[in-house]
Structures are given as structure tokens and as C-alpha cells.
Amino acid sequence: MDTNPSELVDVDVVALEMDSDTQQPAKRRKKKRSEVWNHFTTETVSSDTKKARCMHCNKSFAYMTANKCSGTSHLKRHIDFGICAKNGEINKLSQIKEETTSSPPKKSQISSPETKDVKPTSCRPKKRHIPSPDLPLDQDRCNLEMAKMIIMHDYPLHMVEHPGFVGFLQALSPQFTVASFDTIHDDCVAMFLSQKQKVLDFIGDIPGGVNLTVDLWSSKQSVGYAFVTGHFVDKDWNLIHRLLNVAVVASPDSDFALNQPVTACLSDWHLEGKISSIAVSQSLVNKTSIDNLRGFLSFRNQHVLNGQLLMGKCYARLLSSMAQDALTAEQLQEPIKKVRDSIKYVQTSEACGDRFDELKRLFPTPSPYKDLLIDNQTRWDTSYNMLLAACEHRQVFSCLETCHPEYKISISPEEWTKIESLCSCLKVLFEAGNALTGPNQLTTNDLYHEMTKLQLELSPTAMGEDPDVRNLAKSLREKFDQYWRGCFLVLAVAVVMDPRFKMHLIKFTFNKSYGADAEKWTKSVDDAVHDLYLNYSEQNLLDAYVDHGFSEIEVAQESHFHQDMAEDANTGNGQSGDETSPQVEETTESHQHERQLKAEKQNVVGLWEGLSEESQLTEEDQQHGDDSQADAMAEEDYPSFPVDVLLEEGSTLITIGESLSDFEMYMSDMKTELDQYLEENLIPRSEDFNVLSWWRVNSTNYPTLSKMAADLLSVPFSTVSPDSVFDTEVKQMDNYRTSLPGETLEALLCTKDWFKNGTL
Known part of the structure; x- marks a missing residue:
């Protein structure tokens, strides 16, 4: 009976393990689970020494001496890193066989005798998957992906003509045809x-x-x-x-x-x-x-x-302008220059930088990880961070003057005080600008909170007793107040659309900001809310009449009727049909567009007037029977309540009001909708409250008010992208x-x- 040598080795190993088990019955030998034993066997050299022998190259390695195991790391390196030459050849042959069997065989392919019986090893280094050359290439999809890449990363369209890029693509796939400039241009436009x-x-x-x-x-x-x-x-x-x-x-x-x-x-x-x-x-x-x-x-x-x-x-431009005013103040130019030159010297001089680091360990700073960086003067936030870091290392710079003879930039205590005062003002502006750089755009009511916070922080009382800080803050506050007067009403009305605050926050903040004049400012906001709401209600009424069911022919007939009526009204007022107001004679583009918008609304207004006339005729017929339509439309029968809509260029204002019971009923319902919202209790405040989600849920209860809220809460005050908020240019x-x-x-x-x- 033939005996395999490897089997004899296994018998010896088993015998040795049995002997050890007999001597130490309390200990149980662990089963070898490492993958290296697929490539190694163990052999006993002496009673307390074992070696591991490679099955491929027959080289032996230390494994166990005096019951101390050497581990298997050196055995893995022998296999994985290609040290074993025989195993490396086997891996190559196995890879060739695997690639051959991964795709349908071709008639011309004949298996090699050398690789016929070779089995792949399980301890090879991981290889990247190599795609089959038989897979079809989708040229159109590749072109679209290239167009998307050019758009997303601002690559030039001409890159498809660059020799280096063309060569790179040809190396990736020789079958791929690089698109021309015209083709990639058309793909981007499509x-x-x-x-x-x-x-x-x-x-x-x-x-x-x-x-x-x-x-x-x-x-x-x-x-x-x-x-x-x-x-x-x-x-x-x-x-x-x-x-x-x-x-x-x-x-x-x-x-x-x-x-x-x-x-x-x-x-x-x-x-x-x-x-x-x-x-x-x-x-x-x-x-x-x-x-x-x-x-x-x-x-x-x-x-x-x-x-x-x-x-x-733009609010972001305003903050940048205020920051530039502070950074370019005449009394601060010399201290800022000294700080900038000091940081530049520390960064460029290796000896000075090492000495600075040594001194920094002796004087711990509030922000030990804040690095000294030279500012980019096209972004004012970098200037603020530079000055702030310098102030925190003030003691280090003071000691550097005496410890490093080559450092000759002397910053006096008075100049440091000015820099600290400047940082106090810039901090307020920086926090305001930082609120605009978040991933989510702020709603208008959130902007109100940010702006009122900035307004209060720039007040003289908030700036302390330092005269330099107070004087600088005063000039910044004046610039902000000028901007605030031009937009506060929109912001305040948007806050009223926040069910957590409504008019209550307006009254509170105005009392703190305006003192005795707070009541006047509060009333202006309350009036604005009701005026704007009335405006939305009138628009909803127009939309309701448009949806009344009239055909296009009937709408056109109503439009012609009211055009004739407008001409008669102009004649009655002393204007001929050919005359136009001075406003009509203007030829600016804006006024031309305004006239176009007026003309587009004539059909809607004509229909509204026709429906109003129909309602009046119904009431007149019940009372007088034979009154004519002309009598119903007489000038003295027009109500006094005005609706701000022009029918015809140069015509008088057509009004509808108190005599319309349906209009009164509609407006009464709409006013109740607004009053109901203002009279309801405030919603409890929470950090995760989303004002838009609240209006989405309650839009059915407040159909008109919700449209007004949607428009107001989305009013933007910054025209620049978040990454440009701190730009100075x-x-x-x-x-x-x-x-x-x-x-x-x-x-x-x-x-x-x-x-x-x-x-x-």
C-alpha cells in the first residue's frame, strides 16, 4: 500500500498532540483555523521545537519553540507578498484560467497543459474586477455622463479636444469615440x-x-x-x-x-x-x-x-459693507497692518515660528486650536478670524519682541485695545452673516429675529463703556437703521404669520427698540397686515369669478362692453377717446410692461363687473320690475368702496362695494379668517417647530391667509449664494x-x- 509523505507528517503531528494531551489533560489544543495551513505543514524537529514547511517551495520557518508559538504572520507574508516564487507562478496561472472561464470561450482558445490541473489558491491578494471586453459600449450614455460631468464641475467644453484627456479616455476604452465640441455642446443644451x-x-x-x-x-x-x-x-x-x-x-x-x-x-x-x-x-x-x-x-x-x-x-452686502467700514477705519489701519505683518513673519520665518510655538505653550489661550492665518482681504470673515486669533495670542507676541531679536514689529497696548474693540464689533456682524450660510435657507420670520438681534447688539448700551467700541458701533448702527427702515414692514408682517408669536413679538421688540414711539410702529404693522390681507382677498374674489363657468365668448363680450363703458367714462371726464394720460405717453420699458399687464387683466375685471351687474339687476327687478340695465349701471348707483383695478389705459377707476351683498358676505368671511387666526392662542414654542409645516397642515382652515403666508415667509433678503456672504468684492x-x-x-x-x- 502506497503512503503519501504528507500523510506521515500528519500522523506524527497527531501523535505529538496526543502525547501533549496526555501530559496536560486540562489544556485543549486549539484547532488550526488560519488560511496559511492550506500552504504549510508542521514538522517536529525536537521534543520542544516545531517548524512550518511551505508546501510549494519546501522552505521551513520557525513555528514553536519550548511551547512558545511564533505565530503565523511571517507565514502569511511568505504567501501574500509573493516571496514564495512557486506560489506566485501558480497565482498567475490561476488568474489566467479564471479570466478565461469568466467569459464564453472562443473557438481559437485552447487550454494549456500547464494550467489544466492547477487549482487556484485561496490566499491571493484581492484583485480589481476586470470587465469583459465583450460587453457592448453605450456611446450615447457615455456622452451624456461626460456632459453632466462638465456641467457639474465647471470643466470647459473644449476639454474634449485636449490631447491629454483624449489619450486618457482611449486608454480606458479604445472602443470609445471621444465626442466633438459641437456634440458635447448640444448634449449640454439638451x-x-x-x-x-x-x-x-x-x-x-x-x-x-x-x-x-x-x-x-x-x-x-x-x-x-x-x-x-x-x-x-x-x-x-x-x-x-x-x-x-x-x-x-x-x-x-x-x-x-x-x-x-x-x-x-x-x-x-x-x-x-x-x-x-x-x-x-x-x-x-x-x-x-x-x-x-x-x-x-x-x-x-x-x-x-x-x-x-x-x-x-442685499442684506449680505449690507453686512459686508458694514464690516469693511469697520476694517478700513482710519484709526485702525496701523494696528491691523502690524498684526498682519506679525503673522506673516511668524509663518515665513522658521526660527521665529519655532520660538512662537515654544512661547505659546507657556501662555494657554481660550482657543488652543485656533491657528494664525494671514487673511484673504476679499473675504472679511478671514480678517476677523485673523485679528481674533492674534488677540488670543497677545501675550505671546509681547514676549516674542524680547525673546526673538529679529522680530521688530512692536504692537503697543493701546493698539491691542483697538484691535479688541474692532473684534467686538466684527463678532456681531460675523454671527449675523454666519446665519445666512447654513444649508437651509432662512424663512422671513427667522430673518426678523436675526436682524432685531443685530440691531440690539449694536445699541450703545450693549457695547459697554469703551468709547472706541461705542463710536464704531454708532456708525454701524446708523447704517443698519437706514436699511431697516426700508424693509422692516415686510419682516414684521412675516413674523405675524408665525403662530408662535403673531403680533405679540412685534409689540415686545418694538417696546424695547422704540420706547415711547413703539405704539406708532406697532400700529403700522397691524395696518399693513390687514391691508395686505385685503389685497389677497380681492385677488381670490377675481379668481372665483373667473371660475364661475363663463365661456371664452361670454368673457370676450363682457370685456368689449366694459371697454366701451370706460371710453364713455373718459369722455364724461373731459377726455377724448384719443387722449391718454401723461403716464401712458411714457416710453420706458417698465411702463410698457405695466400697460401689457393691465390689458391682460381686462377680461378678468370685465367678468367681475358683469357678475356684479347681474347681482344688482336681480335686486332691482324684485323692487321695481321694469328697471333697465342702464339704470342699474348709472354712475350714482356705484358704491363707495374702491377696488384698486384699472380697466383701460386712461380710464377712470371702476369701483364695487356696499350694494353687493355677495361681496359683503365674502369679505366678512375673509376678515373672520384673519381675525380668527389673530385671536387664537399662540402655539407653544419648540426648537423643532417648522412654520411652513404648520401652514401646510392648517391651509384648509385658512385658504386665503395660507397663500399670503407662503409668499411672505419665502421673501429673500440676500441676493448672493451662501458661499459669497462674506465677500467684499x-x-x-x-x-x-x-x-x-x-x-x-x-x-x-x-x-x-x-x-x-x-x-x-
């Missing part, structure tokens, strides 16, 4: 149009209006670029913002610089009559160009809230982007924003 339709459908389903922000970028070619962003509440009551348009502005300093971008936005996204507010960054444009935008606001919002729904300043378009056609640039930038914020 992707833009596809995503745009999704955003367009999404905006069409929102419950309220859209708030716009317009941010203007500069360029080296003296051409501006307007970024128009829409902010709104979606049908699920989430606060959404999307970049809608990027338009080239040939003359940024023109009085009508912003009209064309806003006009394009209204047309592209069907937003005529749906704009609730517009916020503009007054960095490159003049005040006249901002005033000319008023014609693009819907009629119900042009003059409501004292016109504050058109904001000419206007964003500038790079040379590559300025070389692209306007349509291509808009497609790339808008699609990138949509991908970044998630497809709707």
Missing part, C-alpha cells in the same frame, strides 16, 4: 432643456407666488451678468430656490439695466402677475434702474407695504465663461444649480 421643463412643471404647481432676487456679476469686458433666482414655497410647503436665468447685461450702469433680465424671466417661466417681491443687489446698478422694476411687480403688490416688496439692497465672471454665447452660459450655469440642489 440636458438643460430637459431639466428646465421639470422645473417649469414644478413651479406651475406651487400654491403661491414667486419671489425673485437679481445678483449682478462683473467682468473684465465691462459687461454685466444678471443671475435671476426664484424663491418660493412648493406644494409640499418646502422652501425652494432655483436659478432661473443668467442674462448678459451690456450696460450695467444703464437706468434700465435690470429690465431685460427680469422680462426674460417672466416670459420664460410664465410668471406674469405671479411675482410677489423682487430683491436686487445695488452693487453695480443705480437707484433709478431699481425703481424702474416696479412695473414688473403685480398690481396688488406695486404699492402695498409702502413699496417695500421691491428691495434695492462683486463676483467676476472668468474669461472662459465670458467667451461663451449667452445661451450656452445660461444653460451651463442653470443646469449646474439644478443638479446641485436636486432635481425637482
Whole structure:
């Protein structure tokens, strides 16, 4: 009977283990579980010595001496790292066999005698999966993925023509044909149009209006670029913002610089009559160009809230302007320069840096991990962090003057005091700006809390007794108060839409801020809430009459009837049919757009008037029987309650009021809706409260008020992106982007924003 040598070794091992078990019955030998024993055997050299022998190269290794085990790490290295030459050859042959069997064999492939009986080892290093060359290549999908990559990472379109990139792709897949510039351009535009339709459908389903922000970028070619962003509440009551348009502005300093971008936005996204507010960054444009935008606001919002729904300043730009005023104050220039030069010297001199680190261990700081960094003067938050870190290392810098002779920058105690005073003011601005950089956009009521907090912290009493701090804070407070007067009403009305506070917080904060004048300011907010609500109620009434069931022909007939009536009214007032008011004779783009919006509303108003007339005739017939329609429409029968709607360019104001019982009933119900909300108890305050979620749940109880809340709570006050809040300069378009056609640039930038914020 033949005997396998390996079996003899196993018998010896078993015999040895049995002997050891007999001598030490209390101990039980552990079963060998390591994978190395698939490649090694053990052999006994002496009574207390064992060695491990490689089954492939027959090399022996220490394993056990005097009952002390050497472990298996050195055995694993022998196998895994290719030290065993024989095992390496076996691994290569096994890999070839595995790759051959992973795909259908070809007729030309013949198995090698050397690899026929070779079994793969289980302790090989892990290899990356190699795709089969027989898998088909999806050229179109590769092109679309490349277009998406270019859009998302701002790569130039011409990269498909770069030899290095082409060579890289050919190395990855020789079958892949690199797209041309025209092909990749068309793919990017097609992707833009596809995503745009999704955003367009999404905006069409929102419950309220859209708030716009317009941010203007500069360029080296003296051409501006307007970024128009829409902010709104979606049908699920989430606060959404999307970049809608990027338009080239040939003359940024023109009085009508912003009209064309806003006009394009209204047309592209069907937003005529749906704009609730517009916020503009007054960095490159003049005040006249901002005033000319008023014609693009819907009629119900042009003059409501004292016109504050058109904001000419960006809150983030205001904070940057205030910070720059503080950093460029004349009395602070020398101390700031010394701090900047000191940090620069510590960072660039190795000997000084080592000495500084030694001294820093002797003087622990409040923030031991705050590093000294030279500021980037295009971002004021870096300047604040630089000065703050320097103040915390004030003692270290003072000792450095005596311990390091080469350091000759002397900062006096008075200069350190000025730097600390500056940091006190910048801290307030930094915290206010930091609130705008979060991942989630703040609702308008949250912005009210942030702004009132800033206002109180800039007050003289909050700044302490230091005269330098108080004087600096005073100038900053004056600048903020000027901005506050232009927007506080919108913010305050938005706070009333927060069921945790309503009018109560307004009264509290105004009492602290305005003292004896608080009652006057509080009344202005209360009046604004009711006026704005009345405006929304009238709009709902118009929408209700449009949905009354009239056909398009009947609506057109009503429109013609009221056009004739408007002409008769003009004649009665001493105006001929050909005469127009001075306002009509203006030829500015904003007024032309205003006239267009008026004309679009004539059908709606005509229908409203016709239904009102129908209601009046019913009452007249019951009382007089044979009264005519003309008598019912006589001028003396018009009620005194005005509705702010113009029927025809140059016509008199048509009014409807007290004689309409259905109107009275409707308005009574609507007023009850507002009064009911204000009279109900406040909602308990909690950290996880979401005001938009509350309105989503209660929108059925407050159908009109919820629309008003959706528009107000989504009003934006910052026109810049979160990563630009601390910028001290206007964003500038790079040379590559300025070389692209306007349509291509808009497609790339808008699609990138949509991908970044998630497809709707």
C-alpha cells in the first residue's frame, strides 16, 4: 500500500498532540483555523521545537519553540507578498484560467497543459474586477455622463479636444469615440432643456407666488451678468430656490439695466402677475434702474407695504459693507497692518515660528486650536478670524519682541485695545452673516429675529463703556437703521404669520427698540397686515369669478362692453377717446410692461363687473320690475368702496362695494379668517417647530391667509449664494465663461444649480 509523505507528517503531528494531551489533560489544543495551513505543514524537529514547511517551495520557518508559538504572520507574508516564487507562478496561472472561464470561450482558445490541473489558491491578494471586453459600449450614455460631468464641475467644453484627456479616455476604452465640441455642446443644451421643463412643471404647481432676487456679476469686458433666482414655497410647503436665468447685461450702469433680465424671466417661466417681491443687489446698478422694476411687480403688490416688496439692497452686502467700514477705519489701519505683518513673519520665518510655538505653550489661550492665518482681504470673515486669533495670542507676541531679536514689529497696548474693540464689533456682524450660510435657507420670520438681534447688539448700551467700541458701533448702527427702515414692514408682517408669536413679538421688540414711539410702529404693522390681507382677498374674489363657468365668448363680450363703458367714462371726464394720460405717453420699458399687464387683466375685471351687474339687476327687478340695465349701471348707483383695478389705459377707476351683498358676505368671511387666526392662542414654542409645516397642515382652515403666508415667509433678503456672504468684492465672471454665447452660459450655469440642489 502506497503512503503519501504528507500523510506521515500528519500522523506524527497527531501523535505529538496526543502525547501533549496526555501530559496536560486540562489544556485543549486549539484547532488550526488560519488560511496559511492550506500552504504549510508542521514538522517536529525536537521534543520542544516545531517548524512550518511551505508546501510549494519546501522552505521551513520557525513555528514553536519550548511551547512558545511564533505565530503565523511571517507565514502569511511568505504567501501574500509573493516571496514564495512557486506560489506566485501558480497565482498567475490561476488568474489566467479564471479570466478565461469568466467569459464564453472562443473557438481559437485552447487550454494549456500547464494550467489544466492547477487549482487556484485561496490566499491571493484581492484583485480589481476586470470587465469583459465583450460587453457592448453605450456611446450615447457615455456622452451624456461626460456632459453632466462638465456641467457639474465647471470643466470647459473644449476639454474634449485636449490631447491629454483624449489619450486618457482611449486608454480606458479604445472602443470609445471621444465626442466633438459641437456634440458635447448640444448634449449640454439638451440636458438643460430637459431639466428646465421639470422645473417649469414644478413651479406651475406651487400654491403661491414667486419671489425673485437679481445678483449682478462683473467682468473684465465691462459687461454685466444678471443671475435671476426664484424663491418660493412648493406644494409640499418646502422652501425652494432655483436659478432661473443668467442674462448678459451690456450696460450695467444703464437706468434700465435690470429690465431685460427680469422680462426674460417672466416670459420664460410664465410668471406674469405671479411675482410677489423682487430683491436686487445695488452693487453695480443705480437707484433709478431699481425703481424702474416696479412695473414688473403685480398690481396688488406695486404699492402695498409702502413699496417695500421691491428691495434695492442685499442684506449680505449690507453686512459686508458694514464690516469693511469697520476694517478700513482710519484709526485702525496701523494696528491691523502690524498684526498682519506679525503673522506673516511668524509663518515665513522658521526660527521665529519655532520660538512662537515654544512661547505659546507657556501662555494657554481660550482657543488652543485656533491657528494664525494671514487673511484673504476679499473675504472679511478671514480678517476677523485673523485679528481674533492674534488677540488670543497677545501675550505671546509681547514676549516674542524680547525673546526673538529679529522680530521688530512692536504692537503697543493701546493698539491691542483697538484691535479688541474692532473684534467686538466684527463678532456681531460675523454671527449675523454666519446665519445666512447654513444649508437651509432662512424663512422671513427667522430673518426678523436675526436682524432685531443685530440691531440690539449694536445699541450703545450693549457695547459697554469703551468709547472706541461705542463710536464704531454708532456708525454701524446708523447704517443698519437706514436699511431697516426700508424693509422692516415686510419682516414684521412675516413674523405675524408665525403662530408662535403673531403680533405679540412685534409689540415686545418694538417696546424695547422704540420706547415711547413703539405704539406708532406697532400700529403700522397691524395696518399693513390687514391691508395686505385685503389685497389677497380681492385677488381670490377675481379668481372665483373667473371660475364661475363663463365661456371664452361670454368673457370676450363682457370685456368689449366694459371697454366701451370706460371710453364713455373718459369722455364724461373731459377726455377724448384719443387722449391718454401723461403716464401712458411714457416710453420706458417698465411702463410698457405695466400697460401689457393691465390689458391682460381686462377680461378678468370685465367678468367681475358683469357678475356684479347681474347681482344688482336681480335686486332691482324684485323692487321695481321694469328697471333697465342702464339704470342699474348709472354712475350714482356705484358704491363707495374702491377696488384698486384699472380697466383701460386712461380710464377712470371702476369701483364695487356696499350694494353687493355677495361681496359683503365674502369679505366678512375673509376678515373672520384673519381675525380668527389673530385671536387664537399662540402655539407653544419648540426648537423643532417648522412654520411652513404648520401652514401646510392648517391651509384648509385658512385658504386665503395660507397663500399670503407662503409668499411672505419665502421673501429673500440676500441676493448672493451662501458661499459669497462674506465677500467684499462683486463676483467676476472668468474669461472662459465670458467667451461663451449667452445661451450656452445660461444653460451651463442653470443646469449646474439644478443638479446641485436636486432635481425637482
